[in-house]
Amino acid sequence: MFLTDMTWPRVRDLDRAIPVVLPIAAVEQHGHHLPLATDSLLLAEVVRRAERRLPDGALFAPLQWLGNSHHHIDFPGSMSASPRVYLDLLQDMAETFLRHGFTRILFLNGHGGNVIPAKQAIFEMRQRLRERDDLVLLFTSYWNLADPQNGQFTQPEIGHAGEWETSMMLRIAPHLIEGDPSLLESVSPALGFEPAYRGWTTRERSKTGHIGSPQLATEAKGEHLLATFADGVAAFLERMRESGGGAPV
Numbered sequence: 001m002f003l004t005d006m007t008w009p010r011v012r013d014l015d016r017a018i019p020v021v022l023p024i025a026a027v028e029q030h031g032h033h034l035p036l037a038t039d040s041l042l043l044a045e046v047v048r049r050a051e052r053r054l055p056d057g058a059l060f061a062p063l064q065w066l067g068n069s070h071h072h073i074d075f076p077g078s079m080s081a082s083p084r085v086y087l088d089l090l091q092d093m094a095e096t097f098l099r100h101g102f103t104r105i106l107f108l109n110g111h112g113g114n115v116i117p118a119k120q121a122i123f124e125m126r127q128r129l130r131e132r133d134d135l136v137l138l139f140t141s142y143w144n145l146a147d148p149q150n151g152q153f154t155q156p157e158i159g160h161a162g163e164w165e166t167s168m169m170l171r172i173a174p175h176l177i178e179g180d181p182s183l184l185e186s187v188s189p190a191l192g193f194e195p196a197y198r199g200w201t202t203r204e205r206s207k208t209g210h211i212g213s214p215q216l217a218t219e220a221k222g223e224h225l226l227a228t229f230a231d232g233v234a235a236f237l238e239r240m241r242e243s244g245g246g247a248p249v
């Protein structure tokens with residue numbers, strides 16, 4: 001069920017153990033061919049499909065489109081909350097639900113730049129609320145909940161405006177794709193200095209803004225990705241529902 005469709009008395013009457021999903025995405029450059037809202041559009045589609053699979057099994061908050069995208073800010077149109085502002089914003093979003101008695105909260109992410117601040121946000125919240133034994137505070141990106149590899153994909157992971165995201169956009173919003181993605185070239189995901197983690201900006205990794213291989217995208221791959229990820233989200237929410245609260249599962 002979607003929070004924004006409900007009255008407050010209906011929310012008041014919900015079981016407090018229902019998983020509360022906070023979808024978090026971004027509005028940022030996605031190369032020459034995909035729109036700025038790509039991450040938000042794709043996460044919204046995954047959420048829409050997952051909600052249909054368990055209509056009464058989870059409470060979905062509205063998608064937060066502003067993400068931590070400072071690494072894309074050199075590309076016009078990209079919008080970003082700086083990491084510390086973003087971290088506080090996420091904590092306020094989650095604490096609203098805690099204040100109303102909900103105990104199981106999942107940040108469902110659709111943008112790589114949100115990963116570090118969102119993990120920090122829930123880690124800090126857990127320390128602040130350390131006396132509580134009933135809380136389950138979780139973060140995941142939707143692409144981590146199911147493995148779509150079926151031998152068709154060249155990219156091993158989601159990348160940025162590459163094979164995976166371009167395929168999904170071909171499936172849900174082909175009218176927003178500019179030019180012919182099949183003419184684009186691969187951009188390597190390597191950061192250099194592996195296995196160390198390197199501070200980076202997109203500008204130094206990609207001239208166009210994409211990372212990966214958008215020329216390999218197809219609508220059929222997009223449908224497979226979206227269906228797989230929606231199944232993964234729904235299965236994970238079932239797992240949250242069945243968990244006994246604070247104990248590891």
Ligand SMILES: [Zn+2]
Nearest residue numbers: 038039160161
């Ligand atoms: Zn993206």
